[in-house]
Amino acid sequence: MSAPTDDDHLMTLIERIAQRDEVALKALYDLTARKLYGLSLRVVGSAEAAEDALQETFVQVWRTAGDYRASLSPPMAWLGLIVRSRSLDSLRRRAAERSHLTQELDETLADTLEGDAPDPLDTSLASQQAWALHQCLGQLEHKQREVISLAYLRDLSHGELSERLALPLGTVKTWIRRGLDKLRDCMARFA
DSSP, X not given: OOHHHHHHHHHHHHHHHHTTOHHHHHHHHHHHHHHHHHHHHHXXXXXXXXXXXXXXXXXXXXXXXXXXXXXXXXXXXXXXXXXHHHHHHHHHHHHHHHHHHHHHHHHHHHHHHHSSSOOHHHHHHHHHHHHHHHHHHHTSOHHHHHHHHHHHHSOOOHHXXXXXXXXXXXXXHHHHHXXXXXHHHHHHHHO
16 A cells, blocks of 8 residues: 555544544554554653553544644644654653652751751761771770870860879870870771
């Protein structure tokens, strides 16, 4: 069958559909659905959405067949335009649905982030750093660990540490300096 004959046959079917001939609609579907489905699938990228767009296309053909004018476009071009339009509508609906879901997620995240609760990532990082510090403190000599702990946890000055531990001030300063150097080297391995 040559192309003009195919077009003639499709135009006849469309004319019959305009007269509400259901057999003609089925015949048009059987002849064109495969190509129109392929076109829709390329537009929407989903078999389910392409099937929906194809169904909407034939519903529109049923409703508007009387408006078809062969002088304006060949039948397959007219059908292709309809399926493309229905496919793009499907994409817009899906994008709007996703936008709505994204907006809800954004609002939920904003509420979560604005709260007084600590950020989970910061909490995790602080926990890892605390574990590393504990490991590094465990590698110090007992005296160095005690002096550094008192200096930083109890916020004692070098002079106060010297009095409290009954040690010379120079010794306290040396233990702190050496202990901090060891801690710095140890913590660098965990970074």
